[in-house]
Amino acid sequence: MSLLTVGSVAFDAIETPFGKTDKIIGGAGTYISISSSFFKKPVNVVAVVGDDFPEEYIKTLENQGVNTDGLQVKEGEKTFFWAGKYHNDMNSRDTLVTELNVLEHFDPVVPANYQDAQYVMLGNLSPQVQSTVIERLENRPKLVVMDTMNFWMDIAWDDLMKTISMVDVLSVNDEEARQLSKEYSLRKAAKKIMAMGPKYLIIKKGEHGALLFHEDKIFSAPALPLEEVFDPTGAGDTFAGGFIGYLAKTDDISFDNMKKAVIYGSAMASFCVEKFGTERLLEMTEADLEARVKEFEELTVF
């Protein structure tokens, strides 16, 4: 029942009202891997970095139980770099720098020892790269989850439609669900998007939680109201990592278990935003997680 994740492993430079960082480890693949490693080890990661990527960062991933056999290190090339600045409300941000670097011609390699993948998380990347990963698996995994963004809706619609049609669960935010479906009502949007292929749809709503759709069923997960959001970077990816990690660990893809996976993903995301970058995820414990999940229960039981 092995777990495969693909996504960017990158440098981020983050500025929030609380401070700023130099180049730190970031990227969807990083957050997904660290988050899912809480539930299932190893996490077999497919990604690419340049030769400027510190060995120490790779060690950080490996110490969490991430298998980096599928992490290509490109000699003479530079790692993907993103810099952003959050506004005071922490709900919106400006992108200051995007240097694709090694991501521009990323040709994902799936090592032989990843071929038993049963649970696959396709982090936000070009839909063409995402579909290539599926195509390079000899057997269809039990569950393929895909995260994507408005960016690909704007510039790679046909590739996106193809990849969406190949996956079991799609994860987008509310604005992206509306853009993808051309429907304002999320319930109508969900119907249209599930007709594109995915049997399940997750709509992330940030501080308002998340919705899980399947056939005529809906689950609404709250977000924990936090005293302070310190740095939202990676929260969506951390959510995705917790979601796939919980499913891989329990090996149960019923709707009822997916609800739990959404809660575990939400709990992981609530830690992520408490410090800069991956810092809080790397120090949190399983006891922290279970206590947080209990808070989610208390928040919703009536």
Next chain:
Amino acid sequence: MSLLTVGSVAFDAIETPFGKTDKIIGGAGTYISISSSFFKKPVNVVAVVGDDFPEEYIKTLENQGVNTDGLQVKEGEKTFFWAGKYHNDMNSRDTLVTELNVLEHFDPVVPANYQDAQYVMLGNLSPQVQSTVIERLENRPKLVVMDTMNFWMDIAWDDLMKTISMVDVLSVNDEEARQLSKEYSLRKAAKKIMAMGPKYLIIKKGEHGALLFHEDKIFSAPALPLEEVFDPTGAGDTFAGGFIGYLAKTDDISFDNMKKAVIYGSAMASFCVEKFGTERLLEMTEADLEARVKEFEELTVF
């Protein structure tokens, strides 16, 4: 255990992407009264209209179990009138007309047969009128709930602070909670607002549900994802009416029962938006309500 509500009884003219109405019955007091009458009769209403207000509309309220002894009809004056137009997303609207008319010098009268009020819902009105109603009750009710709006924060801060300090539960939306507390985090905002007097705070988040705060406890109620929102007018007031009505019916103001009251209020609001004005509220049945509350349960249980 009688129930008293105060709020505007008014004419509304509403335009949405689905159509428009002539002057129809509206106003916070109307929605609160109709909604709470589902749970507890009579609803003793305190309000004022002009002599242009049709007898037929007063009959509509009375047929629902609303006691109109406290509804003043001002000869030679005109009823409060609001006209608004919703944008395509139904989440924002332009106010086209606001004619205060009888509301400008509203001096609320509390009839003798209302003096046993145990549950009081102060609908959105000038905070000075709201506090006058409390002051005109000989005994302190068991529970006083207050709804207000950003408008009063802008023009009547001192009156607002006074009235807020007199109530048990305050109900505002998320933007208003932020304006009132000068805090962006709703958890921090809630702490500050409860320090102003109310032991309980409800933060309404529209399509994202509602939060109930008390001491260190939080309850997060989802909103039902609807296929179509036809007309959002009165949804917040209908929520408030369901909330106070459920509490008055069950006569239990524990935090656990307030959670249920928030769900019943949310369920009532979900009907309100399905047709223009009060139309859906006037035709719905108790069986409809119980089925809807069950949908809320299914939405959140994990």
